[in-house]
Amino acid sequence: MDIKQRFIHIRDFLKKYHYLWEMEIIERYPTLPQEEYTQWAQDLAHYSFDSFTELENKLNFLQAEASFQSFLKELKDLIQLPNKVPSLEESQLKPGVTLKKHHEIECVSSFLQNKSPGRALDFAGGAGHLSHCLTTKNKIQCLCLDSDRTLISKGRQVNSPLIEFRQADIIKDRKTLISMIHPGSLCLGLHSCGNLSNQVIRYFEESSATMLLNFGCCYHKVSDEYNLSQLSQGDPLPLSQHALMLATRSHTIVEPKDLIRREKVKRYRYSLHMLTQDHQLAPHFITLGNAHPTEYELSFAEYANIQFQKVGIEHTFCEEFLNQYFEEKSHEVCFYIRLSLIRNLLGRALELYIILDRAIYLQEKKYNVEVFELFKRELSPRNIGIFATKLSS
Numbered sequence: 001m002d003i004k005q006r007f008i009h010i011r012d013f014l015k016k017y018h019y020l021w022e023m024e025i026i027e028r029y030p031t032l033p034q035e036e037y038t039q040w041a042q043d044l045a046h047y048s049f050d051s052f053t054e055l056e057n058k059l060n061f062l063q064a065e066a067s068f069q070s071f072l073k074e075l076k077d078l079i080q081l082p083n084k085v086p087s088l089e090e091s092q093l094k095p096g097v098t099l100k101k102h103h104e105i106e107c108v109s110s111f112l113q114n115k116s117p118g119r120a121l122d123f124a125g126g127a128g129h130l131s132h133c134l135t136t137k138n139k140i141q142c143l144c145l146d147s148d149r150t151l152i153s154k155g156r157q158v159n160s161p162l163i164e165f166r167q168a169d170i171i172k173d174r175k176t177l178i179s180m181i182h183p184g185s186l187c188l189g190l191h192s193c194g195n196l197s198n199q200v201i202r203y204f205e206e207s208s209a210t211m212l213l214n215f216g217c218c219y220h221k222v223s224d225e226y227n228l229s230q231l232s233q234g235d236p237l238p239l240s241q242h243a244l245m246l247a248t249r250s251h252t253i254v255e256p257k258d259l260i261r262r263e264k265v266k267r268y269r270y271s272l273h274m275l276t277q278d279h280q281l282a283p284h285f286i287t288l289g290n291a292h293p294t295e296y297e298l299s300f301a302e303y304a305n306i307q308f309q310k311v312g313i314e315h316t317f318c319e320e321f322l323n324q325y326f327e328e329k330s331h332e333v334c335f336y337i338r339l340s341l342i343r344n345l346l347g348r349a350l351e352l353y354i355i356l357d358r359a360i361y362l363q364e365k366k367y368n369v370e371v372f373e374l375f376k377r378e379l380s381p382r383n384i385g386i387f388a389t390k391l392s393s
């Protein structure tokens, strides 16, 4: 894969569909989108949750008309990555390790076979499950660093002479930590959230480490630390908090029951938002925290009254009016829910924009860089690894 070319294509594609991902679709209410998107959403209105599952998981929607079909085809090509998911023999789960974590660790261990770094620094390594596997299976010495004292103490309970645990803040303790990176080391970050991935990249860059393997997650925590490469800075794409959140949640396999649950939540949330706009109850979009699942089982009027109370909005509507409003708006609400389904499809492209930019930043520093999928999507959707090595001079 030509990382730069792919990045440029993704940037152009995201620019073209900026309207869809920039903000939550319901925030646009009552303004309707351009004709093309209106048509796409209206077309979706007639189909089942099975077809939406196929759309969200595989970007397949056979019934789509030409412009939606070409949107899906282009997107599918853009998010396709080299697949390095290893075939693993079944092995036993360790106590306290989820199947997801077990899978990730086994994949990383398999990937590192034959790469033999002298030592690995497991940045934000939590309780050291990965470090433990690398010391036992790959015979790599590990230094596991995490700011969480409890996780570090938990890790220390597993007695292994090859792992050292250290409670450290990888942002604040840079000076001390950089001096602990030996020549030939591997800088490792398995789901180093938000900006922490950028920190891991900097440790690699500024030390005598020779390898980097990083998996990002929680992009909504990157604040303004993206558009790192010169290539992106030439024509930077600003990403809103909503867009970063979309990237964080992307690529998760859904089943019809997940979409049914999501639809139920959105029917209530969207109707409430429309009500506040139609009756000028709030000057702008109100961010409602997640309601308790049982609140979506109540009538709309009961749900609305609970939410209004939470955010301190006063009104004089009776229950009958609220329930009738909900019924009358159901078609329109459905339209916005379908648009939001289309918006969800762009999450993986946004994630790739952030990750490829990090990869290009490393290429610009003259490192060898690969970007690929290392975990099975159904177990771990944040499965994109950046592997970089320093060229020997």
Ligand SMILES: C[S@@+](CC[C@H](N)C(=O)[O-])C[C@H]1O[C@@H](n2cnc3c(N)ncnc32)[C@H](O)[C@@H]1O
Binding pocket: 101, 123, 124, 125, 126, 127, 129, 145, 146, 147, 148, 151, 168, 169, 170, 171, 172, 189, 190, 191, 192, 193, 196, 217
């Ligand atoms: C998503 S978890 C990943 C943990 C581990 N790498 C894994 O895959 O199981 C992120 C970890 O980052 C740690 N963390 C957050 N901020 C940190 C910081 N500034 N310095 C060091 N660790 C930090 C948290 O305590 C947490 O264990």
